[in-house]
Amino acid sequence: MNRFTTQTPRFFGPDKAALAQLVAALVIGFVVQLLLPEALERWLVFTPALPDALFKPWSYLSYAFLHAGFFHLLNNVIWMFFIGMILEDLIGKKPIYTLFVGGAIAGALMYQGVFQLAISEDAVVVPSMLGASGGVSAIILAAGLFAPRYRVFLFGIWEVELRYIVGAKILFDVLGLSSGSNTGGYLAHFGGMAFALAYITEMKGLWNWPFSGWMDRLSSSKKSKPKRSAKVEINRKENNPKQAEIDAILDKISQSGYDSLTAKEKETLFKASQS
Secondary structure, X not given: OOHHXXXXXXXXXXXXXXXXXXXXXXXXXXXXXXXXXXXXXXXOOEOOOOOHHHHOOOHHHHHHHOOOOHHHHHHHHHHHHHHHHHHHHHHOOHHHHHHHHHHHHHHHHHHHHHHHHHHHHHOOOOOOEOOOHHHHHHHHHHHHHHOOOOEEEEOOOEEEEHHHHHHHXXXXXXXXXXXXXXXXXXXXXXXXXXXXXHHHHHHOOOOOOOOOOHHHHHHOOOOOOOOOOOOOOOOOOOOOOOHHHHHHHHHHHHHHOHHHOOHHHHXXXXXXXXX
């Protein structure tokens, strides 16, 4: 028997965390990019001008797996992995894929929309866009919206709530956009965050998304059972859910996914994330 047909891929098996798989995909994309001829790379980056973009519709997503250099890749990977693992432990794998893919596409659409409305008439050269920051920004904002009071230790020293980290990133993005440099990149950030805002508020039941769940169904045809990446400690007050109850809900998410929770369990988890 061929051993290659029986072994689970090192990074992409069903037991691997979504963030680990996304990081692996970004690294592989970057390595492949280094080997591509420039003519082929131009077919993968996103260019906002119409109708050019319509002739390569895959570029609305493929650009997210290309980067301008190693440090561009490293910055995106660090942000996505360390913030995203917190979110994945709370809501499972499939929403992470949805946020990354949806955020990347929304980032491209945001850049294209602004380009058509305000930039195209003055543009001498149409700047292409590449990088995962649209999808990364979606994951970061989603974590801040879902568990704003979740505390992390920056550099193992300073205890900071997620909402302050996310707020600082938004501020830097606003300042970066106002500087006029890397306009496409910063617009992609805000496109990704807009998608995350819509996705998380819909998940919390604040409104109904007509096509809710379609990207989740595309991202995975089989139910996976990821292992919890870490034990989540909830700062408890007298009226807050007990840690044992939270652990039981998180274990259920790991086994069956977020959608398997009852309305009461979802309410309990949201209450705990806000405490």
